[in-house]
Amino acid sequence: MDNARILTGTLPPEVARLDKALAEASGLSRGRIQALIAEGRVQVAGALVTSASARTGANASYIIDVPPAAPAEAQPQDIPLDVVFEDEHLIVVNKPAGLVVHPAAGNRDGTLVNALLHHCAGQLSGIGGVARPGIVHRIDKDTSGLLVVAKTDSAHEGLATQFADHSIDRAYIAFAGGKPKPASGTVAGRIGRSDRNRKKMAVLPDGTTRGKHAVTHYSTTATYPHCSEIECRLETGRTHQVRVHCASIGHALLGDPLYGRAPAPLRPILNRLGFQRQALHAAELGFAHPATGERVVFRADLPRDMRELIDEIARFDR
Missing domain, CATH: 3.30.2350.10 (Pseudouridine synthase)
Incomplete structure (x- = not known):
């Protein structure tokens, strides 16, 4: 497991989107930069960054607080699920309040993903990555109710398209x-x-x-x-x-x-x-x-x- 680290440096002289410029300067991916901005871990020119799409200032200094890496792959756990519907393509569950959807800092196991990996015997879409297999959308930990989870990549893509075009x-x-x-x-x-x-x-x-x-x-x-x-x-x-x-x-x-x-x-x-x-x-x-x-x-x-x-x-x- 990697240790926490602080990355510092200077942005390129060209004005660009902040996440793109930070990725180029730091060597981190744009997705990782966007996640760190959302967590309040990025400063540019001494100010906390709140928008990944903001325009950069030329040659501005940056500080990125990179937390320790955590094991990425969630493990199956025998946690009861309230299954509303299931076929070979997808599963719809009624999530209870208090259950986190996927592993993250502070909740490395005991999540809906851990339960799904056990229930579906690992047959979940891989598009969301090893930490979020099958997850197309989320609801808050302390919100109860319905979630659809993809078992196949084609189902994941089809559902994601519907979420993107607001037809859900x-x-x-x-x-x-x-x-x-x-x-x-x-x-x-x-x-x-x-x-x-x-x-x-x-x-x-x-x-x-x-x-x-x-x-x-x-x-x-x-x-x-x-x-x-x-x-x-x-x-x-x-x-x-x-x-x-x-x-x-x-x-x-x-x-x-x-x-x-x-x-x-x-x-x-x-x-x-x-x-x-x-x-x-x-x-x-x-x-x-x-x-x-x-x-x-x-x-x-x-x-x-x-x-x-x-x-x-x-x-x-x-």
């Missing part, structure tokens, strides 16, 4: 503080890493070139004391998208540790139930089957912890 149907059920006004609407704007807290994402100011375009269509499906049930349909799939967009309109998800606190009257209920994750569930997933072309739609009921939470809130003394 994705609906999330969220419980958010307050009552949105209007009850239905669309939240759009670029989402990127927050300047104030590198662990958070944020809706970026209009006119910025940072981040990625994100669109969420929401509708209020039920109201309860001090909160609402909201269905969110995604056009795009950005990191923390539903959580960030709901918080940006003043209705952070109940239990969300990053983007806002629950309304004060509901906090004793969350504490009593030990509900310490964002109240978010990937409830519906639809796509064209990459082998047959048939349109398929899968649904997953709310998990027990979210049902218990809303049952308690529904009994709240108004």
Whole structure:
């Protein structure tokens, strides 16, 4: 295993995209540079880099903090899976809250990938690399719900194309503080890493070139004391998208540790139930089957912890 190291130097005199210039100067791949920028490990001219696509300054100095390498290949582990659908091309699973999708720093095993390697006997697409076999998309560790995983490279490519052209149907059920006004609407704007807290994402100011375009269509499906049930349909799939967009309109998800606190009257209920994750569930997933072309739609009921939470809130003394 390689040791951590600090790379320093000077960028080329030609102005270029930052990730390209850093790759040329440091010898690291552009993909590795992009990942290190996302982790807040790159400085140029004494400032933390937040965008891989920014333009460089000529002959600017850089510092890259390269963490220790970790074993890349995930190992099979006998972890129970809730399989919603499976054939020779793909598998759809209902991920429980608390399960990390793939190995990474701090979670080297015990992940969904480890479980899939055991369940599928290693028959997963190799496009994502040895650390992320079969993984086409992700949901947060503490979000529950549906994920599709590719068993073959052709299935992976077909699904990835649909995610890229936004033809995948994705609906999330969220419980958010307050009552949105209007009850239905669309939240759009670029989402990127927050300047104030590198662990958070944020809706970026209009006119910025940072981040990625994100669109969420929401509708209020039920109201309860001090909160609402909201269905969110995604056009795009950005990191923390539903959580960030709901918080940006003043209705952070109940239990969300990053983007806002629950309304004060509901906090004793969350504490009593030990509900310490964002109240978010990937409830519906639809796509064209990459082998047959048939349109398929899968649904997953709310998990027990979210049902218990809303049952308690529904009994709240108004």
